[in-house]
Amino acid sequence: MNSRIIVINIIRWFILLSIQVLLLRNLSFYDLATPFTYILFLLLLPFGTPNLLLYLIAFGTGLTLDAFYDTLGVHTAACVTLAFVRILFISVTVSRDNFDEPEPSLGNMGFKWFSLYALLCTFAHHLVLFLLEAFKLTELSYTLLRCLFSGIFTLFTVILVEFIFYNRKSR
């Protein structure tokens, strides 16, 4: 892992988290859908990241978000879940030997792979996030509805951002 990737990821962390905290936090459609685009940072971490480091990064990112959202623990748990799903998905779909691509971006992996990857990670993250936030099963259908709409919204923004920074040359 060279220093360039580290710098790029740090910059990406700052940009995505500030967009999330400054802009997207105030955005909500009918109290149903709120995008959590910051998870793109966790999605785009390099393939070679060790599991422990990945969890620590996810934990730290979640904790930072929680500090801004005043919901200590909720985003943390959601981000950790996302890291778990990410590890599972990558271990199933990408063979361990050819980590020739540096990071799982849309340009590197193709639309089909990336959209499925983003879909699974997003919904795992949102499911934990909204269930922990609501913390009761009586409103389960409403919670799941919010989860679904927010998930679609997040997925949309994530793929949109990926298309904007689409870099086919690296493939």
Next chain:
Amino acid sequence: MRNLWIFINRYNAFFLFVIFFTIGVVLTVRNNAYQRSVTFNSTNEVVGHAYIRLNIFKRYLNLGEVNDSLARENARLNTAILALKNIDTAKNEVIKDTVNHVQYTYLAARVIKNSVTLRNNVITINKGTLDGIESGMAVISAGRGVVGIIRDVSPHLATIESLLNKDAKISVSIKSTKALGSLVWGDRNSDYKKAFIKDVPNHFQVKLGDTVITSGFGSFPPGIPVGSISNRGISTGDNFLTIEIKLYNDFSTLQYVYVIKDKLAQEEKSLELKLPNEQ
């Protein structure tokens, strides 16, 4: 031991997930008051439901005993009905209802000394400890709003710290918006017909002529009219409005007042003393 270590290492993704996820959930539950209360509630709910289920079975076991007691009660009530039927209805008297569960009782008193022109006005009334008056009780006038709070009591007399006093501070609310505030006099104001409401957050829409009533916090019962708004929102530069109101009460012609005895005052005070952070 080594095998266990290899096993854990192979599935490290899962074990790390469990560890970090647990930390996240523990943080959530410990630091967010809502989640904490819900956790305790739902456990109680489970226990409660178990007891309800248990009780359904238990009730059957006691049916015999319940039947006996109902039969006894029926017999007693039947005798009572028979006894009542033989009463001459023309001779019925009005029976005074001794309701035990009224929280506030009113004691009428006559004003024997009053002033409206001083900085700190004190009213004296002709009832004292022998009539059950204690320091801290609320005083209102007949249907016309708050007067003050009892300060000192002697056996036959009591002094009231009038609302027209720089220390007076009474919790009130605006009837239409339910906005809470504190009623004060003083502060560059010596007009006995005017008072001010402070600490109303300035996002409340205040209308001229809105009624101001007591909020029920403190010694005054809720809903007692105080006055009507005569000037909304005097800007003071902070986040709170200062509202001028016209008092319903004419302090200069005060003749009779009611002292309000709150049966739960002692209980409330002793309960609130237990709060560690209460100032």
